[in-house]
Amino acid sequence: MRKKIVAGNWKMNLLKEEAQALTAELIGMIKDEESRPVNVILFPPFIYINALTQQANAETRISIGAQNCSDKLSGAYTGEVSAPMLASLGCKYVLVGHSERRSYYGETNQSCATKIDLALQNNISPIYCIGETLNERESGIHFDILKKQLEEGIFYLNKEDFSKCIIAYEPVWAIGTGKTASSDQAQEIHKFIRQTVAAKYGNETAENCSILYGGSCNDQNAKELFNLPDVDGGLIGGASLKSRSFTNIIKSLP
Numbered sequence: 476m477r478k479k480i481v482a483g484n485w486k487m488n489l490l491k492e493e494a495q496a497l498t499a500e501l502i503g504m505i506k507d508e509e510s511r512p513v514n515v516i517l518f519p520p521f522i523y524i525n526a527l528t529q530q531a532n533a534e535t536r537i538s539i540g541a542q543n544c545s546d547k548l549s550g551a552y553t554g555e556v557s558a559p560m561l562a563s564l565g566c567k568y569v570l571v572g573h574s575e576r577r578s579y580y581g582e583t584n585q586s587c588a589t590k591i592d593l594a595l596q597n598n599i600s601p602i603y604c605i606g607e608t609l610n611e612r613e614s615g616i617h618f619d620i621l622k623k624q625l626e627e628g629i630f631y632l633n634k635e636d637f638s639k640c641i642i643a644y645e646p647v648w649a650i651g652t653g654k655t656a657s658s659d660q661a662q663e664i665h666k667f668i669r670q671t672v673a674a675k676y677g678n679e680t681a682e683n684c685s686i687l688y689g690g691s692c693n694d695q696n697a698k699e700l701f702n703l704p705d706v707d708g709g710l711i712g713g714a715s716l717k718s719r720s721f722t723n724i725i726k727s728l729p
């Protein structure tokens with residue numbers, strides 16, 4: 476059975492006290508959902524990972540992840556944070572290839588592949604983000620783009636390592652724009668991703684692969700999206716910064 480996951484990408488938001496207060500509120504709210512087998516992952520800025528990992532320690536349904544990691548193992552790379560450093564803080568997940576990293580910081584499918592490798596070597600599960608731009612969708616090449624992102628960024632893994640990864644489909648045109656993919660669009664792409672995974676690794680691996688939707692997902696549209704057969708939860712940006720909306724999104728998991 477594949478995992479149902481709601482992940483919150485805080486991006487470069489919140490001061491330390493705000494991050495701790497939001498985490499405390501989420502811990503409190505998730506307690507009210509005692510019977511729900513949810514997996515919640517919070518992706519705060521690097522500098523809060525240590526404190527939040529300790530804060531969330533007793534709540535096993537909340538994990539702390541990193542928004543990025545270096546494609547280098549160690550050395551003279553000023554400003555970088557390595558996968559072993561994240562592991563030493565108890566970090567269990569890392570986002571790789573978020574479209575903001577791809578477009579503002581020049582990340583490529585190849586650098587993503589290196590990061591995924593380093594994460595796995597350090598027992599950190601990568602959430603590999605893929606998605607097409609509006610231009611690519613309008614030109615009708617979105618399936619090719621997604622396939623290339625999968626082939627170059629993650630399909631070099633063997634089956635065992637691939638099974639430790641999560642895929643997030645995040646259409647670039649939907650991120651932070653208030654424009655969500657329709658249910659038909661989301662299901663069409665998630666099904667395509669699962670079929671592409673099945674063609675590479677077989678049906679069982681594809682059926683067990685969690686594929687999250689991201690892009691202006693909020694407490695109004697989460698329920699419809701999360702009920703789609705090939706959507707296993709969401710990667711949430713803006714709506715993860717308020718405990719009420721994020722908890723409502725968590726409650727939208729079937």
Ligand code: PEP
Nearest residue numbers: 650651689690691712713
């Ligand atoms: C994201 O950046 O991963 C994201 C999904 O952002 P938003 O929910 O704000 O569109």
